[in-house]
Amino acid sequence: MHLFAFCAYRRTQVSDALNYLLAARPDAIKPYFKFLKESGKHLDPKTRDLISVITKVHAQTEGGFRQYLSRALRDGCSPNEVLDALLMAFPALGLAKIVWAIDIILEMDIPEFHPHLLDSQPRWHDLMAIDDVAFGEVAYAECDGRNLFIYRTHESLNVYDSRCPHQVSKIPELALAGETLTCPKHHWAFDIRTGECIDKGSHPLKRFKHKVENGHLLAYW
Template sequence: MSDAMKYLMQIRGEAMADYFSFLKKSGSHLDDKTRALISVITKVDKQTEAGFRQYLKRAMNVGASADEIIDALFLAFPTLRLSKIIWAIEILLEMELPEFDVKRLNQSLDWHSLGPIEELESGLNYLENCDGKNLFVYRNEKQFRVYDSVCPHQSTRLSLQSVATDRLICPSHGWAFSLETGQCLNPDKSHLNNYDCKIEDSQLLVFW
């Protein structure tokens, strides 16, 4: 939230609460993904960079693919025009999101091997450059969980240095994530991107 919004919350708390309530209720008949894509378009239209980064990640967290996000920007061409779409794409490229990698967008989804499971320790593992991704793998007695190392807030990269006792803490603004699931604990409406995984021939395979 910007300093200006925080200020208004302090001096006009009731009016601002009504405003946020209006925003929430006005999208109540839309699914999460549609709502998130509309928010992305509004941030691009206003060219608010921090908001665009945040809502882009939110859209991805509720299931919007890179292709869907680019389609949404193109569909909004009558209002955005090419200059704002280019502005958004430049930020996207700066964010180095693997989902928007050209090679990946031209490839179909597939299973990727993270190597033999006996090399993965119990608890949290951090694997660098797995076919272009840095991933966390959480192992317990029953299962493996694989999730991304990019903070859903504004795309800061997390690593084992972000671990604080029972959670990962993003160094940029302090969002905290469960080591076990990648679920955001504070604030609680987000999560690190999760990937499906399976074991085959003692190898851990991950789908993206």
């Protein structure tokens, strides 16, 4: 079995197992979920996220690491903060586990982690001539290391990151069918008109601020 397929299989298994225990032994399992919900409630979300990332590195659960890393980035942690957290946890993790995590980050190929971008400040990026974005159709753009989906109507325009909000996987152009974009990895599906997740998942596509200037569409990241 391919490694990715195996990881997805394991995640499904664990989730099914917890669901089973919840049904079969609710008195034993409900306190566990309560504990998870209560722990860390006095910490700010970014600190909680970074601690969760470290626990997944310590346990070396790849799916969990990808998921918690994605959540940390979604909640506003910068790549530098993630790297600092990993390095600060060196006494507990050791170099081998930190290298394990970095290997996965490299495999995920997240643009913000590229060394020359670590300290870069957000700025406007020129995506394309606005006339190249047809009304009611989806345009696909590649710009400065990022791939984007653009949807324009006569009333609005949205610029979305092509990275899946689940585990930051690249969603290819071919994953679009009509107005539904489906991530090939675990099949979260999104309505490209709004970016909302409409099947399997729980988070919308990331949307970038944009503007039109001198006939060009620009996005900010």
